[in-house]
Amino acid sequence: MRFSLAWSSLRRHGTRTLLATLGVAVAAAMLLDMVMMSTGLRESFRELLTSRGFQLRIAPKGTLPFDTDATIENTSAIVATLRANPNITTVSAVLGGTIHIPIGNRVVTSAALGIDPKVQGDYELISGRDPLGPNDIAGNDDFLKATGAKMGDTLDVASGYDPQLRTYAGSRKLVVTGRVRFIYGAANQLATAMQLATLQEMGGSDRKDDASLFMIKARNDSEVEGLRTWIWRNVPGVSVISTESALVEVDQRLSYFRQLALILGSVSLFVGFLLVTTLMTVSVNERISEITVMRALGVSRAHVVQQIVLEGVFITIGGAIAGLGLGLVTARYLNSILSSFPGLPVAIDFFLFQPRAAWMSLGLLSLSGIAAGVYPSYRAASLPIATTLRQEAIA
Amino acid sequence: MNVVEAKDLARDYEFGAERVHALRGVTFEISEGDYVAIVGPSGCGKSTLLNLLGAIDQPTHGSVSIRGNPVAGMSDRKTTEFRLRNIGFVFQRFYLMPTLTARENVELPMSEAGLGKAERGDRARELLKYVKLGHREKHRPSELSGGEQQRVAIARALANKPAILLADEPTGELDARTGAEIIALFGQLNTDGTTIIVVTHDEELANAARRKIHMRDGLIVDG
Numbered sequence: 001m002r003f004s005l006a007w008s009s010l011r012r013h014g015t016r017t018l019l020a021t022l023g024v025a026v027a028a029a030m031l032l033d034m035v036m037m038s039t040g041l042r043e044s045f046r047e048l049l050t051s052r053g054f055q056l057r058i059a060p061k062g063t064l065p066f067d068t069d070a071t072i073e074n075t076s077a078i079v080a081t082l083r084a085n086p087n088i089t090t091v092s093a094v095l096g097g098t099i100h101i102p103i104g105n106r107v108v109t110s111a112a113l114g115i116d117p118k119v120q121g122d123y124e125l126i127s128g129r130d131p132l133g134p135n136d137i138a139g140n141d142d143f144l145k146a147t148g149a150k151m152g153d154t155l156d157v158a159s160g161y162d163p164q165l166r167t168y169a170g171s172r173k174l175v176v177t178g179r180v181r182f183i184y185g186a187a188n189q190l191a192t193a194m195q196l197a198t199l200q201e202m203g204g205s206d207r208k209d210d211a212s213l214f215m216i217k218a219r220n221d222s223e224v225e226g227l228r229t230w231i232w233r234n235v236p237g238v239s240v241i242s243t244e245s246a247l248v249e250v251d252q253r254l255s256y257f258r259q260l261a262l263i264l265g266s267v268s269l270f271v272g273f274l275l276v277t278t279l280m281t282v283s284v285n286e287r288i289s290e291i292t293v294m295r296a297l298g299v300s301r302a303h304v305v306q307q308i309v310l311e312g313v314f315i316t317i318g319g320a321i322a323g324l325g326l327g328l329v330t331a332r333y334l335n336s337i338l339s340s341f342p343g344l345p346v347a348i349d350f351f352l353f354q355p356r357a358a359w360m361s362l363g364l365l366s367l368s369g370i371a372a373g374v375y376p377s378y379r380a381a382s383l384p385i386a387t388t389l390r391q392e393a394i395a
Numbered sequence: 396m397n398v399v400e401a402k403d404l405a406r407d408y409e410f411g412a413e414r415v416h417a418l419r420g421v422t423f424e425i426s427e428g429d430y431v432a433i434v435g436p437s438g439c440g441k442s443t444l445l446n447l448l449g450a451i452d453q454p455t456h457g458s459v460s461i462r463g464n465p466v467a468g469m470s471d472r473k474t475t476e477f478r479l480r481n482i483g484f485v486f487q488r489f490y491l492m493p494t495l496t497a498r499e500n501v502e503l504p505m506s507e508a509g510l511g512k513a514e515r516g517d518r519a520r521e522l523l524k525y526v527k528l529g530h531r532e533k534h535r536p537s538e539l540s541g542g543e544q545q546r547v548a549i550a551r552a553l554a555n556k557p558a559i560l561l562a563d564e565p566t567g568e569l570d571a572r573t574g575a576e577i578i579a580l581f582g583q584l585n586t587d588g589t590t591i592i593v594v595t596h597d598e599e600l601a602n603a604a605r606r607k608i609h610m611r612d613g614l615i616v617d618g
Binding site: 004005008290294295296297299303384386387389393 | 490
């Protein structure tokens, strides 16, 4: 009976109920987006970092992977040292660089990764084959489109280019063997992969035995922190980053985002709460005589409160469900804008949908809906019956 | 057997520094099956007395017992439960729930009393037939005339088989013809065993009662 009474009371002022529900939906959408944003970027980074099973990364001291152009020397010796540790199953050295391909009157410039194709964790092969030979190169779709190259084509590739003199350094003819998708690649970024030795040789004597990054797989997750300490002791002049420490670093860099999300999320929740409270207060004040008569007839104070709280819950849940859809649509749209930021891996999601986050925001809103109905209904249910009826009759 | 016993019942109201004695100490009994009209000029304390009998107000001093149960001094929860089981209210302005149908309005007190859906539906239909509104059970108050609304309110008041039916100016909002129908309905109810206490200015309604209690200045002057 309370359920149908609450429902019919809301239907009695259909337009007002609809507008309030829409208002709550907007607040819910904003809250959901903020919750998704506060946790999404971190979780997305975690998924990206763990997607290929590497738990440790070694970068030049004081830097994050590919944060700068700095490199680590004596790659061969470091690889040998690392492979000698029985707790390390895989070592993948990566050298980052830039290559230039003259095509007619223009020059296509692309990022290049020197990798060991057998253990690499930077790309997924879409078609063709890995760059297994010293003169092989694999490129992503943006690279193949920009160069117009097809599988089997030979490209003149240089690692250095002087735009004033239009001269190239470190030139080499490379055959396109594969079409790949780079896991850490940014949107619209031209990128290629070739053997580590090939890119090192193209860089000349300065980069003969250099790497920008080592990615390491440990035998067990439990050994990661021990290995991190061991590498610090045995490989001087490097930063050793575990997935967890990288996430700590990400957290520090994203603290601004989280604070923003927290503030905006709190504001959304408060706006939703105020909206429902205002509506409930107006609705209760309009129905003082009905509520008082119900009390006179013997309806308990608790049941009057329950019925009005139910109305608040209906509006809140309706708004929250609509807000869930609205929030997902806006998150998707905003994500498409933010993900195209230059330099950010395209696989990173700013707004990652997590059921827990969705339930949390729905739960918070429902609680606020309950809280919003309690005060006005309790106040109305506690009015002195005889006096209120007399005043209502006079009014 | 007395269904209502009031002893030295008084009710004062504070209006700022002023103290108004609405009821100055009234004592009376009403027997089971009686039909009593409380009459008197405006402001004589009729409605105040009805509110105290109906346990929607507390006396400043004195006591009220309904079927031997003292009403004054009970907790809000117990008083509410007492009203639900023992008192039927009929108001001048009907006060039906506008979003509920006639049948749902009659079901409301039964639902609160914990009756099952089928049982309360059957009883609500039976009561609506009794007040000659069986054909209007699915109509909302806005679709009913004033007299019909008051009859639904009477059916609602009878829902939990109360010890007494209290009516405050039940014909006050109705025209003479519809008022006469309500007076006839009260007569029928009393004949069928319901104890009725009605506060009214309506002479016809007062004359239909078996007993009249005349009030003036917060006191019973006759009856």
